[in-house]
Amino acid sequence: MANHKSAEKRIRQTKKRTERNRFYKTRIKNITKAVEAAVASENIEEATEAFKKANKNIHKYVSKGILKKNTAARKVSRLHNLVNSLNKPAA
Numbered sequence: 001m002a003n004h005k006s007a008e009k010r011i012r013q014t015k016k017r018t019e020r021n022r023f024y025k026t027r028i029k030n031i032t033k034a035v036e037a038a039v040a041s042e043n044i045e046e047a048t049e050a051f052k053k054a055n056k057n058i059h060k061y062v063s064k065g066i067l068k069k070n071t072a073a074r075k076v077s078r079l080h081n082l083v084n085s086l087n088k089p090a091a
Helices: 005-040 044-064 069-087
Strands: none
Touching (some): 005 069, 044 069
16 A cells, blocks of 8 residues: 555556556457458448548547557558458459
8 A cells, every 4th residue: 555645646547547548448449340340241331431430539549648659550550451452352
């Protein structure tokens, strides 16, 4: 248990941030799964809409400080490549 007032405050802050980050990380996973599911069903329109939503939300989380800019860019890029794989004919 914390012995100083500042340490007690730090514990409260950490708890609050952990809870917030867990919420957003779960949302990111669910958004990603929605895009992957749309691609798996080979529905181009649904996949495109899911990707637009994912792109918007992931970049919003960068501005909130949940994700770093390069992490968001990597996630969006991978999803973009996945959606674009539907447009290319299978060789």
